Amino acid sequence: METAKQGDFSVHRSLVLPDMVDDDVEKIQACLKAFPGMQQVEFDRGRQKVTLTYDASRLGFWSIEQALTTAGWPLSKDRWARMRYAWYRYLDENARANAKAKGACCSNPSDIYARRHK
Numbered sequence: 001m002e003t004a005k006q007g008d009f010s011v012h013r014s015l016v017l018p019d020m021v022d023d024d025v026e027k028i029q030a031c032l033k034a035f036p037g038m039q040q041v042e043f044d045r046g047r048q049k050v051t052l053t054y055d056a057s058r059l060g061f062w063s064i065e066q067a068l069t070t071a072g073w074p075l076s077k078d079r080w081a082r083m084r085y086a087w088y089r090y091l092d093e094n095a096r097a098n099a100k101a102k103g104a105c106c107s108n109p110s111d112i113y114a115r116r117h118k
Helices: 022-033 061-070 079-100 109-114
Strands: 010-016 038-044 049-055
Touching (some): 010 061, 010 079, 022 049, 022 061, 061 079
Antiparallel strands (some): 010 049
């Protein structure tokens, strides 16, 4: 796991793995540690919950979801979980787009004036 410090795009995500058993914890942790940008992985075995901290500018929730499902640990499919996971995907997509953006328009007012119609 990376020992990178948490930056502007560090996010915390909670997900439920209903098929997770105690023997799977090390395997799941190894699967998640392989991702660049992953900072922390914590388990709540009693609630079958995994809490992740990662850099959303380098890693998206959709990648984590796909890797876990492919490895045999599908995420919870209840209505609340599906809405939360869709929200995570949306937020991570925005974070990645913002990380790649040149900068805020207000940081360079000359750019604003250059686009003005005279």
